[in-house]
Amino acid sequence: MVLEKVKEIIANQMGVSADEITAATSLKDDLQADSLDVVELVMAAEEVFGVEIDEEAVLTMTTVGDVVAYIENKKN
């Protein structure tokens, strides 16, 4: 499931437990992700899901749910 995998990727990168992450979790506000974190997350997600993530889309992604929605969209 996309959400579970995304939570795993984020947990890995940010050094938090996947259990602490929900779809509502804000990357910047709740996880304190900086630009390098976001880049690493995007590149990891691209590798795991086999999609390419648009630059403009990254700017609009604030929550974990946004990331999941984008990936699910791309895969369909």
Add this chain to the structure above:
Amino acid sequence: MLIFVSTSCKTTEEIAAKADVVLAAAGKPLVGRVDRTEKGAPTCKNYGISATHTDGVILLALADVPVGIDVERADRKVPDSMRSVYNWTAYEAKRKMTGEGISLADVRKGGDYTDGVRFHSFLEGKVVAVAGGDDDVVAAWV
């Protein structure tokens, strides 16, 4: 060029306020109100301004020309295409100086972005990169 460093301030506005105490004492123009561009970059009336933070430390760079500053832990992992933390911070500093922000396409493509960027080592375990500004640097802890 002035670089203010703080471990007690959490935001650009906070460190700018502290910087203003020093600037006022020195009889120099103040930062005053910090506005934001669409991309969230700080701007102010009297200086080229840039800020960065990591690991509980925040830095504020002020210059008479556009300036970009970035700080990262020296042991931070960066994408392979970006080669090293030095190169990453150099890239970020340059993109902050121009106000463009980072581009995923550039990161994917990778390359050497260190040309013309100055690195400072006054923070242990951290890399500080500055693009633009000028060579005459005064750093102050606030």
